Amino acid sequence: MVDLRDTWFVRDVEIPTRLVLAPMAGVSVQAFRRQGRRFGAGLVCSEMVSCAGIEHRNERTLGYLRVASDEHPLAIQLFGSEARTMAEAARMVEAAGADIVDLNFGCPVKKVTKTGAGATLLDDPDRAARIVSAIAEAVDLPVTVKLRRGLRDGSRDCLVVGPRLVEAGASCLTLHPRSAQQMYTGTADHALTAELVSLVDVPVIASGDIVSRAKAQTVLATTGAAAVMVGRAAQGNPWVLEEIVGGDAREPTREEVVAELVLFVRETVRELGERRASGFLKKFYGWYLGRGRFPRPFKQELVVLDSTDEVERRLIAAAPGSLALIERLEAEVPSGDEVTLELPISIYGGG
């Protein structure tokens, strides 16, 4: 059996467990990543960040480059289509304090693929390799790439593109073996992950449908992947990370659920501000309170509230025993203000 508490390396970056928290747009804020680290993820990743947004010094885009001191090791993921712009953005990622630059060659969403970024790069191995080598030259950080299997159903293009990217300088590949066309339907075909592992001499991370310790063990044992990545299963459910790295499979108490959610709400408000956070957080209420943990109407009550203070009051009223846990968490977990490094990049232009 593979021990998920083993350390491994992405080039010279030491990763303390074989569990990686997936990059998810609209989800992977600092609060999510820091929580993931606390529950056993050895590596966390930002959501995909637009290289065009960085080039134009878009304020919101630059906000995605904020790194907290307790997130390391952390990858920041970039998407783009043009080697020069992407290399420039990678330099900013390095300046921001990330440990790894990850490139998104897998996003299937039209808004991204129509610009020549994301999964479309799987159809153009030459351009994909040029991008990787330009970035590997521009920064000292390891460059890693996250791929889908290909654009169309049944595609095996990742087996052609993957080794090309390693030749071009990629230090690690993550494979989500669904096609872009598939989006999230069907299942991730990890037989393809095993084939990719056999073709490259860098670590491969297996992404897709890892929902339990048993599944993680099977995928690691049958593919030879260095690590598993967990995405949707961790939404509102950090306890699954604990289980996957080797803890007990246990349902958290209502008090624990409320305490983690309240901390998550507070940290997200600090990160995004009350106005943005209150909309952003709504999907998390269903994720945390679902799974039979609280009656459905309770979530409906929360999502119509405008202020996160009111959300917090209702949550604590539903599980008063959570107060002591929240206090303990607040004391143990350094607050965002203490750990969030000042962005070393002026958001108002220039440097």
Ligand SMILES: Cc1cc2nc3c(=O)[nH]c(=O)nc-3n(C[C@H](O)[C@H](O)[C@H](O)COP(=O)(O)O)c2cc1C
């Ligand atoms: C809401 C959502 C947003 C995602 N955003 C990204 C992203 O920004 N970058 C990326 O490489 N993959 C993204 N993914 C894909 C995940 O990283 C992961 O590969 C995929 O969900 C399969 O893993 P899972 O079955 O554990 O969820 C996203 C997935 C979801 C569900």
